[in-house]
Amino acid sequence: MSPSGIRAGATGLLCCVALLFLAPAVRAQDEPQPAPLPVFEFHSGFWLNLHHTLYRQARLQRSNPAAGAGVGNLSPGEQRAWSAALAFYGKNYADKDLTVGLEMILIKNQLGDFETCEDLAGLKKRTCDAGLPAKLTEVLDAAAPVYRAHLWQEQDRSNRRWIAAVAPLVRRNGLELAHRLAEIYQTNWPTERIRVDVSWFASSTGAYTTLDPIRVTVASSDPRNQGSEALEVLFHEASHGIADGVQDAIFRECRQRDKPIPRDLWHALLFYTTGEVIRPLAGQAAPAGYVPYAVREGLYKRGWENYLRVLTQYWQPYLDGRVEFSDAVAHMISAL
Numbered sequence: 657m658s659p660s661g662i663r664a665g666a667t668g669l670l671c672c673v674a675l676l677f678l679a680p681a682v683r684a685q686d687e688p689q690p691a692p693l694p695v696f697e698f699h700s701g702f703w704l705n706l707h708h709t710l711y712r713q714a715r716l717q718r719s720n721p722a723a724g725a726g727v728g729n730l731s732p733g734e735q736r737a738w739s740a741a742l743a744f745y746g747k748n749y750a751d752k753d754l755t756v757g758l759e760m761i762l763i764k765n766q767l768g769d770f771e772t773c774e775d776l777a778g779l780k781k782r783t784c785d786a787g788l789p790a791k792l793t794e795v796l797d798a799a800a801p802v803y804r805a806h807l808w809q810e811q812d813r814s815n816r817r818w819i820a821a822v823a824p825l826v827r828r829n830g831l832e833l834a835h836r837l838a839e840i841y842q843t844n845w846p847t848e849r850i851r852v853d854v855s856w857f858a859s860s861t862g863a864y865t866t867l868d869p870i871r872v873t874v875a876s877s878d879p880r881n882q883g884s885e886a887l888e889v890l891f892h893e894a895s896h897g898i899a900d901g902v903q904d905a906i907f908r909e910c911r912q913r914d915k916p917i918p919r920d921l922w923h924a925l926l927f928y929t930t931g932e933v934i935r936p937l938a939g940q941a942a943p944a945g946y947v948p949y950a951v952r953e954g955l956y957k958r959g960w961e962n963y964l965r966v967l968t969q970y971w972q973p974y975l976d977g978r979v980e981f982s983d984a985v986a987h988m989i990s991a992l
């Protein structure tokens with residue numbers, strides 16, 4: 657119930673005038689800030705979004721040099737700064753994978769941590785010296801005003817819209833899902849909330865996760881990440897941080913049987929598991945039946961047909977509580 661609703665019944669001019677003055681203080685007491693979300697904390701950070709935007713545009717420009725700078729209506733000065741940033745990203749980062757190399761991961765994490773800073777060299781505030789390579793700092797600080805004037809507002813709005821849409825789902829189902837997935841992977845869910853950097857663009861896959869510390873980057877503009885599917889994407893990504901036990905068990909079973917390790921079986925298992933765990937919770941939002949991400953995006957049709965078969969046949973019984981973890985993995989490996 658809202659405080660204004662309570663007061664709507666009050667009568668008499670004096671009372672209402674008094675309430676007008678009291679209103680802000682009363683409202684602050686009556687409407688405490690909503691409790692922080694469980695499991696995840698969401699960020700829409702300026703520098704991390706700029707970094708991903710430059711990375712994406714540099715890659716686009718490289719594959720299609722006629723694509724131009726990717727931002728319209730720039731003054732000559734803005735054009736110079738933006739082109740220089742794209743050239744720098746094209747030369748130094750566009751060939752690198754955002755998700756694998758330590759260099760890209762460290763840059764991304766650092767830009768996330770310094771999201772509230774006005775510049776990265778620490779010119780305005782000494783604690784804002786992000787300690788990044790000098791040339792990168794220079795390029796980002798020069799591109800920042802261009803980005804802020806022409807792209808950031810729209811991208812930040814898209815990120816915030818995405819967060820507002822997914823937050824109620826996390827609030828309702830987050831803890832339950834986290835416990836269930838930790839139980840399945842026979843481990844503990846991280847005690848700290850997992851940082852999720854929401855970025856207009858994230859990577860060609862629409863979302864990625866880096867470890868130590870575990871952080872998820874998810875694209876707010878990606879059509880694959882919308883609606884109730886956003887919840888599955890979040891928990892799939894977070895599962896990257898807690899599913900070591902699955903990889904270990906697959907390796908162990910393969911070694912014992914002298915079999916090659918089935919490429920990406922562990923990843924197919926993560927997709928399958930998150931989809932199955934989310935499915936019953938998505939009932940109301942998807943009355944016709946929830947379609948898990950891997951089915952929707954056709955992942956099982958691109959070389960994972962056998963994986964879907966063994967997952968359905970041998971892993972599903974484990975999810976249903978009918979067989980042990982190690983037996984399920986052993987059966988899958990012997991059947992492949």
Ligand SMILES: [Zn+2]
Nearest residue numbers: 892893896923
């Ligand atoms: Zn994944």
